[in-house]
Amino acid sequence: MNRVNVEKILRKVETESCVLNNIKRVVVFKAKNAYSLLKKSGFNEDEIKKGLECLLDEGIIFKVSVDDKNAKIVLSxxxxxxxxxxxxxxxxxxxxxxxxxxxxxxVSLMIFTIYFPNWYKYTLYYMKYPLLGFLGFLLVAGVVRWIVFLITLVLYESQLWIWPNLFADCGFIESFIPLYEWVGPETKNE
Incomplete structure (x- = not known):
């Protein structure tokens, strides 16, 4: 059994996306799917087990435990x-x-702008203002939402987050939906 052949076959196995140690997005595949794919390719149980052990020993794959889309490496x-x-x-x-x-x-265009014609330089000059304005908006929005959170942290049991998804891993429009969110202990109805 050739390790390279097993690896090539396993690259085609069905995967799902998870986050490793809350840092990096990775794709996870299940041994059950790997077994069935390798069996279809003509390997027997022992060869499949030896192939996976070989890939584990060489550090090509790592065993993980997955719970709720979060993966953690298992040393076994x-x-x-x-x-x-x-x-x-x-x-x-x-x-x-x-x-x-x-x-x-x-990056090359930014470096070589000194060699561009003047009309192109003027166009780039006026295009940078909307870009800088957008980056400034994101910076100010982040500071404002942090200040509002700190004020509500001191004054109330619950904290107010303005644009709770502003820095979340989602699309641009979804970053501003919902507009605000209260976080903290549940308020009691009196």
């Missing part, structure tokens, strides 16, 4: 059908390559 190297694993290095799609190239082009 036992292989059972109920286990879940993450890849040490994920395969990146063409989207990451395209985004990297776009970033490089943008």
């Amino acid at each position: 190297k036992d292989v059972t059908i109920e286990d879940e694993y993450i890849w040490e290095k994920e395969n990146y799609s063409i989207v990451y390559l395209i985004l990297t190239l776009i970033s490089l082009v943008c």
Whole structure:
């Protein structure tokens, strides 16, 4: 059995997205799905178990325990059908390559603006103000929501968050919905 073959086959296994140690987004695959995919590829139980153990020993995959979309690495190297694993290095799609190239082009354009014609320099000069205004808005909004939170932290049992999703992992419009949220102990009806 070849480790590279097992790895290539397992890269096609069904995955789900989780957050590792509340820091990094990773894809998790279940040993049950890996077993069924490798069996379809012609491997027997012992070869599958040895292949997964080999990948674990070489640090290509890591065993994790997943609860409520949060993953934590488990140090055990036992292989059972109920286990879940993450890849040490994920395969990146063409989207990451395209985004990297776009970033490089943008940085190159910023560096080489001294060689551009004057009309282009003026256009860039006036385009930077809306961008700086937007970044300033986000900075001021973050400071204002922090100050309001601190004031309500001192004065009330519950705390008020303005734009509770402002820095959450969601879309731009969803960052401002809901407008506010009270956080803390439940208020009693009298």
